[in-house]
Amino acid sequence: MGELDWETRYVFMCLWSYVQDNGVGLDSARLIRGQCMPYDEESSVSDIEQALGALDGFGFIKRYERDGKKLLWIPTFCKYQKISNPGACPLKPPENQGSDKSDSFSQTSTDPNSSSQKLADTHSVCEELPESVRKTQWSSSRSRSNSYISSPPISPPQQNSDPQPLVDVPAEPEPQKRRRRSKTSLPDGWKPNAKHERRAREVGTDLAIEATKFANWAVANGKTYADWDRAFDNWLLNSRKYDGPSKTDGRSPSRSQMNLAANMAKTWEYMTDEERARFTGGGLHAVQG
Structure with missing residues (x-):
């Protein structure tokens, strides 16, 4: 990855939010520009196409055709992305990956509670859903992936926040107010001292x-x-x-x-x-x- 130029690495970062939950997306430079870089000029489509070719040459993505569609696939997507509630995936990985599973799925554990097994089950669900349901869920998945790469929100530091003491410090007792002596008339038998x-x-x-x-x-x-x-x-x-x-x-x-x-x-x-x-x-x- 370090041998690639900055623009190619940036396109690769955008693909992680562009593909669906199984790492597969349509191989269209114009569509990638519209979803991930809408403010860039139309001339950037050729740059994106060149970046996709470089990524495919180095093995970071795989460009292929299936069911009459040009697709691209990130082989390591399911290895580094742990999606808790994945959506439906109408676009399938390359056929040579076996039953729509990536390299990480081929080494899944038999434990039903393992994360790799859950991801494999998710991709098998994509095959079993009816066409009408898959189209509906695919649109919702596309809306989730149609987001720009941004940094996570950083909460502002809390001001005027005093550190909590490690031990309970007893509060200082309030000073007792002096009782004012009541005024009286001149006492009987008063004399100087x-x-x-x-x-x-x-x-x-x-x-x-x-x-x-x-x-x-x-x-x-x-x-x-x-x-x-x-x-x-x-x-x-x-x-x-x-x-x-x-x-x-x-x-x-x-x-x-x-x-x-x-x-x-x-x-x-x-x-x-x-x-x-x-x-x-x-x-x-x-x-x-």
């Missing part, structure tokens, strides 16, 4: 005065916090912001400072004796002492 004492020394403010101001402001405005210690720590950090200028440079207090002092005085007026005692004699006096 050691952290607040250090913070007051850092910012340079009076802890007792700031604690009193913070407690009065929280009760008067109905404030609620989830963490009162942190709220007072922020109060101390902001104490220099409001009280610093009036203490350091002698300037008059700002409008916000005067409003805060007026609100504290008014709050004190509306507080009951019990509330006043709680913030003067309970927690804050202990800090001052």
Whole structure:
């Protein structure tokens, strides 16, 4: 096969889809061009005829006449083609092949389940079918063989496909959400702690005065916090912001400072004796002492 030119090898490939299921087809270059190469020019018929002659000379096909028809036959067709459901074959192989069997059929096994035996049975069915049935099935076989040589479809690669792990990896546990503490009013007996004492020394403010101001402001405005210690720590950090200028440079207090002092005085007026005692004699006096 390697000694033949490219066009001859191409014609030989087309014959495998052109012949019927027993490897036999009509020996017609024009018919081969129409079925296998319909888009080629009419002048290619002579090239196909030349290729058939070369293939016959090398023994890859056999050209012969039978029943008044010019036929061609691929001797190795049934050896390399395993057809599961072969159709009827009205065109017969050469007579010297014996009962329409090719070389591969002459060495069939006696095993009824073997592939060679099934192929031999298929060719024997071609002889037993009536002429009307063989013509009908021959047309369906011709329609199946009237296809162009094409590559098998290639499925596109799957994108974004993650490889499956070899072992089951346990899923990571979801982090537990922190439960938010509920906000409450200022607890009874609340007083600054050691952290607040250090913070007051850092910012340079009076802890007792700031604690009193913070407690009065929280009760008067109905404030609620989830963490009162942190709220007072922020109060101390902001104490220099409001009280610093009036203490350091002698300037008059700002409008916000005067409003805060007026609100504290008014709050004190509306507080009951019990509330006043709680913030003067309970927690804050202990800090001052």
